[in-house]
Amino acid sequence: MPKRIPVVENILSANDQLAQQNRQQLDQAGIFAVNLMASPGAGKTTLIEHTVQRLAGEYRLAAIDGDIATSIDADRAAAAGATAIQINTGGQCHLDAVMLRDALQQLDLHQLDLLLVENVGNLVCPADFKLGTHKNVLIASIPEGDDKPYKYPGMYKDVDALVINKIDLLPYIDFDMDYFRRGVELLNPGLVAFPISCRTAQGLDEWLLWIKTNASP
Amino acid sequence: MPKRIPVVENILSANDQLAQQNRQQLDQAGIFAVNLMASPGAGKTTLIEHTVQRLAGEYRLAAIDGDIATSIDADRAAAAGATAIQINTGGQCHLDAVMLRDALQQLDLHQLDLLLVENVGNLVCPADFKLGTHKNVLIASIPEGDDKPYKYPGMYKDVDALVINKIDLLPYIDFDMDYFRRGVELLNPGLVAFPISCRTAQGLDEWLLWIKTNASP
Numbered sequence: 063m064p065k066r067i068p069v070v071e072n073i074l075s076a077n078d079q080l081a082q083q084n085r086q087q088l089d090q091a092g093i094f095a096v097n098l099m100a101s102p103g104a105g106k107t108t109l110i111e112h113t114v115q116r117l118a119g120e121y122r123l124a125a126i127d128g129d130i131a132t133s134i135d136a137d138r139a140a141a142a143g144a145t146a147i148q149i150n151t152g153g154q155c156h157l158d159a160v161m162l163r164d165a166l167q168q169l170d171l172h173q174l175d176l177l178l179v180e181n182v183g184n185l186v187c188p189a190d191f192k193l194g195t196h197k198n199v200l201i202a203s204i205p206e207g208d209d210k211p212y213k214y215p216g217m218y219k220d221v222d223a224l225v226i227n228k229i230d231l232l233p234y235i236d237f238d239m240d241y242f243r244r245g246v247e248l249l250n251p252g253l254v255a256f257p258i259s260c261r262t263a264q265g266l267d268e269w270l271l272w273i274k275t276n277a278s279p
Numbered sequence: 280m281p282k283r284i285p286v287v288e289n290i291l292s293a294n295d296q297l298a299q300q301n302r303q304q305l306d307q308a309g310i311f312a313v314n315l316m317a318s319p320g321a322g323k324t325t326l327i328e329h330t331v332q333r334l335a336g337e338y339r340l341a342a343i344d345g346d347i348a349t350s351i352d353a354d355r356a357a358a359a360g361a362t363a364i365q366i367n368t369g370g371q372c373h374l375d376a377v378m379l380r381d382a383l384q385q386l387d388l389h390q391l392d393l394l395l396v397e398n399v400g401n402l403v404c405p406a407d408f409k410l411g412t413h414k415n416v417l418i419a420s421i422p423e424g425d426d427k428p429y430k431y432p433g434m435y436k437d438v439d440a441l442v443i444n445k446i447d448l449l450p451y452i453d454f455d456m457d458y459f460r461r462g463v464e465l466l467n468p469g470l471v472a473f474p475i476s477c478r479t480a481q482g483l484d485e486w487l488l489w490i491k492t493n494a495s496p
Contacts, residue, residue: 103318130431130432131432132430153433183430184372184401190370213348214400215347231452234447235448
């Protein structure tokens with residue numbers, strides 16, 4: 063029984079307008095921005111660490127990390143070499159365009175080429191709130207199981223790219239990749255996917271190439 | 280920047296009242312009810328399957344499965360031997376007391392001893408909505424990482440028991456159990472924890488004993 067009340071639609075509409083303003087700001091500064099979404103523990107922060115470490119020589123990078131609590135993620139992004147801003151949402155289960163706008167105000171945008179935004183770990187709520195980033199990326203994780211596209215369609219159907227992380231665990235887990243991929247294809251035909259392991263670095267080159275073809279240093 | 284507006288408090292208060300009514304209904308029927316919460320893919324459904332298979336000889340069991348979409352979980356609980364009801368929440372990121380009340384109306388409560396409620400896969404939203412169950416149980420999963428208590432404190436601080444699933448993956452993952460346990464202890468001192476593997480059945484006996492000491496057949 064989905065509950066839809068008008069106030070929610072108004073909030074979403076206001077959010078979309080702010081997201082557009084964020085996009086304009088990013089475009090004017092020549093920044094390519096990615097919104098990374100995933101369940102808790104799927105590997106968002108680790109992927110950001112790898113991306114920053116590998117691209118810091120060519121691009122000026124920043125990471126904005128959204129979490130319920132702590133600055134663990136921003137600390138890790140900063141240690142990897144990015145300018146890092148932590149957003150603590152209190153109890154809110156997703157980032158929104160207001161939060162991104164406030165975080166952008168803390169950055170010197172004209173000194174940046176690439177912005178990685180880490181959303182709150184959640185496979186439901188972030189799907190409904192555009193931030194103004196150029197690409198929305200979902201990170202799936204092998205241990206989550208192969209049925210997630212079927213059970214969380216809202217998140218899978220609108221993203222621009224899919225990272226499939228922790229493929230090093232495939233030998234130890236019952237995960238039917240064909241079943242998973244069929245679910246993705248039903249929701250988001252032709253979606254570009256990057257099977258990777260942040261642990262072994264397998265597949266990272268293809269992901270980094272996708273970032274580089276979208277961003278300009 | 281947490282956003283607190285009065286309408287949310289009113290919704291929570293109304294939910295709490297309905298949760299009390301659900302509890303009364305369960306008590307009158309002599310049912311012990313557990314609310315299982317976790318990230319997507321942490322093993323809620325699999326734990327329900329094992330619990331049903333192992334206890335079906337002694338207890339009359341039902342499972343109520345909350346999901347954004349599909350009846351995959353209820354189908355699995357039914358196949359394991361429980362009376363199963365699926366709740367599809369549409370986009371809502373958690374169950375609430377209204378949804379449980381509606382589901383209870385579909386069950387013959389006086390023919391049941393034990394009710395397992397599977398919440399929506401989410402490590403944020405379910406914490407705020409009591410259902411009226413006797414115990415709230417959180418399932419953590421080793422591949423999610425050892426920092427989750429620190430990053431999702433709302434979920435860890437109020438639960439009555441913690442299941443730590445997928446311990447068979449410990450050899451393949453960097454997971455510091457001491458760091459994890461210290462985070463749990465800070466939020467919820469003395470919380471009873473069950474390290475298990477649904478894949479190998481390790482630790483399941485202790486979990487089942489906890490259920491049996493709470494439920495009466």
